[in-house]
Each structure stands twice: as structure tokens, then as C-alpha cells.
Amino acid sequence: MTGCHSGITYNQQYFAVTTSHRPSPVQVSLANKLSDELSVPFIPRNDLSIETMISNTGVIGMMVVSAQRISFFTGISEFFFHPGLAKLRINELKNGKTDQMIQAMSLGAGDTLLDCTLGLGTDAIVASYVSGTSGKVTGIESSILIAAIVGHGLKTYQDEDISQAMQRVEVAHSHHKDYLAGLPARSYDVVYFDPMFRTPRKKSPAMDAMRAIANPDPIDRETIALALKVCNKRVVMKERRWSKEFERLGFKEIRGGRYAPVVYGVIDRQGMV
Template sequence: MKSLGFAVTTSHRVKPVLVEYAKQIAGELETRYVERNDRSIEALSAELGVEGMVVVKSKKVSFVSRAGEFFFHPGIAGPRINELKNGKTDQMIDAMSIKPGNSVLDCTLGLGTDAIVASYTVGNSGRVVGLENSPVIAYLVKSGLASYPVADGDTFTAMRRVEVVQADHRDYLRTLPAGSFDVIYFDPMFRLPGRRSPAINNLRALADPEPLDRETINLAVKIANKRVVVKERRGSAEFGRLGFEKIQGGRYAPVVYGVINCQGL
């Protein structure tokens, strides 16, 4: 992963409680806290020689760079969960073939939307762990999952259950014995320009740009009890390169899922 320089500051409206919170975040992220002093984020970043700043405001914490502003939002997790509650099919859940009590390892957490939906499906008796290589994304998403207010109780509970681990999935997978998770999931699509929302596009300055490799998929197949699933655009050559022969998804959906059945089936 490329090196990313960043520091932590506050909004223009400085309050002692925000300063203390910003210093706490800087400590957790092992970087600097810098006083704002009415400087713009662009000017502050240029002065410090960093690519962006973690900005602590009274109602949210975000990462601001030339690419834009990134902050946690559950996205369409809530609507997808409502669809499931109404008996409709979610293509990702169908591809994962998960049920209450199952365990899922999301190797490319991003904003965590897919992990939230998986968490709802596996329920209180299941487990969802999300891996995120970027310390900033991992911190913002972990904090957001624990505190973001949502009205729907099922979405609220599902968000709180997701476990966020800041780690490179390539390293993390090497530590796991066979059978550690029922399903191992990859969604590298958020790194592709113009494929999703502005919030996703603003991840680009933070995201690990490395593509998935066959070795990682083969390792995941040895670890998963049920399935390894990769989300990609329809017609992508990545499925063939990574060894996925079974493809699932809606007939007209722009994205589909490659599935490899594992030893536990």
C-alpha cells in the first residue's frame, strides 16, 4: 500500500472538547495534531506536506483532501435490509449463501455497507469481521459503525455487531487456520473510478490500489468453510484471472458475484 501522509485538526469553530478529541484521534492514528488557526485544509495540507487532513467537527469526523471529503455513512445498507425483511432477494446474500449463525470475513471493508447487510443476515449468533488496510478508513468506519444514528433497529444492531480490524487482508489471511470463517468476501470495486457515489470516489486517496491476486484467492479457499465470493462488474476479466467459474447475479445487474465453493459444503 502506498504511504499516505496525514495529520489531524479541527473545524474552524474550535472548542476545547474538539481539541481534546482531535488529540485523542491523532494518538490512536499515530500522527500529529495541528491547530487549525483559520487556515484552509488545502493550505494546511500544503504547509505540512501531507495528502489530506482528518478534520474533527462537532457532529462528525472526516478525511478531507483534494479528492473531496470522506466520512462514514451506512449508504444503502438500511434499504437493502428492509428489502430482505420484506422477503426480497439480495444478490450478495444469495451469492454468499449465508444464514443465521454463519461467519463472514469481509476482506475489503470500505464503507462497510456490505458488511452491515451480512451482519443482519447472520444475526446475533453469527459474526462479521471487516478488514481495512487504510488506518484512516478503518478508524472512521469503526467509529461510525459504533455511533452513527439510524432509526431502524435491525440496521442499528447489525452495524454495532460488525468487527473492524485494521489489517492488510493478505497478511491477515496467512494467520488463519482452515475453517476460520464460513464465507470470505472481496469487493475491490470501490477503487474503480466513477463506479459509485462521491463518497466512494473520495476513498481513492486512501485506498489500497493493489488488485487481488490468485494466491490470495487460493488461500481464502483453504480457509473458508462454505464459499469465497468476489464482487466485480459484469463481464470483468478478473473472474477468469482469479479462477472463478461460477458467476451469480441479476440478469441485468451491472455487478455480479464470482463464487467458489469450498471444503465445508
């Protein structure tokens, strides 16, 4: 879940920043800040529709700063941050239930995790809750749009049950392969991948909106080799139960619920040089 699509790189040619109608000074200030940080134009709303602004400027979409959130509109879809199932999964952990991802990672308090495919950040939030204040979770996202929107959402979304876990997640905009290549050996306990499924499991407006701006490229063997260098304990990858990706990338150990449609491939670093 990462940042170019069909060969398109999202830069100033492809999107711009604006606000909702009749913005507050705070919204205008944030929109200008994002414009500077992302090196894209800020275009005042001037009572225009998003569709008209897209047509007038020739971009594929607009990042819109509203009073409630930051969104990316293409005219037919909207992408914005929300924690998804993170709250439910954390509540189940509080009630003593097992989370298959956490179990596959063997993640505990104080552990460090590098999530190489951040996406909406749901898995990173759950991992952040488990690793706690003494742990560390870093999310890598190659889509500058997803990184900016999710990074802002993690810091500002209000939910008393999971806000602290969200705020501890550190977001970095980078291709995971480049990021891994720049890290020293054994930098993180666990390195995690949740690549975008080739075809959606089910219809989801949120996932469809993200799919339009996410990186569809599959993980390669070199990336797994880099991840094994960087991890201290294990590399974990989420995929469909019968996915051929596990075999292609060298994952022989598969963890997950007996009837779960999605499972986790695990490669332990133990015994490796």
C-alpha cells in the same frame, strides 16, 4: 477497497489530525486520541482553513474531527462514513426480497463472514443484519484512514433501523493477505472480496473521495488460496458481469441477477482438502 495508492503509504508524513473551528472539549479529546492511535500529529485548527493547513504542513490531507463526524479532506475532496444503500437493502430483506450478495454467500443467522475489502462497509452492514447477534462480521481494511473513519462511523452513526447491525461489525486495519495468512483453517464461514473497480461505474463524489485513499491493487491467486483455507463454506468475489478477474482468479460459478451489471463469483470449499 483497501490502503496505499500509487505506491504511497499513508503514515505521519502524509496526513495529520485536526478539528473543526471552535471545537468542543470532546472533539479535541477525540482528535488527540486518534492522533495517538494512528501515530500522526495533532495540529490545533487555530482558525486556519484546511487548504492552508495542508500547505503549511506538507501533508496530502487532514483528518478533521467535527461535531457531526470524522472526515478526511484533501482540499478537493472529502471522505466520510455513511451507510450508503445498506438501509434500503436491509428494508428490502425485511420485506422478503432477495439480496444478490446474501444469496451468493448463502449467508444466514449465526454465520460468520470475513469481508477482506471493507471500504465504506455497506456490504458488511447488510451481512451483519443477516447473520444477527449470534453471527460475526469482521471487516479488513488496509487503508488506515478508511479503517479509522469507517470504524468510528459504524460505532457512532445513528439510525434506529440499522445501528445494531453496524455496531456489530468489527473493523481491523490490515492488508487482507497478511490477515488471512494469520488465521487458522475454517475460521469463517464465508470470505468475501469487493475489490476496487479499475474504472468507476458512475460518477460518485463519495467513491471518488475514497478511491483517492484506497488500495487499487488487484487480488492475486495466492490470496484466493488463503481465503479458501480460511473459509468453512465458500469464497465470494464481487465484480463487473463480464470481468476477466473471475477467470484469472479461478471463479467458475457466477451468481447474480440476469441483467445486473455487477455479479458474484463463488468458489465452494466443499470437496477441498
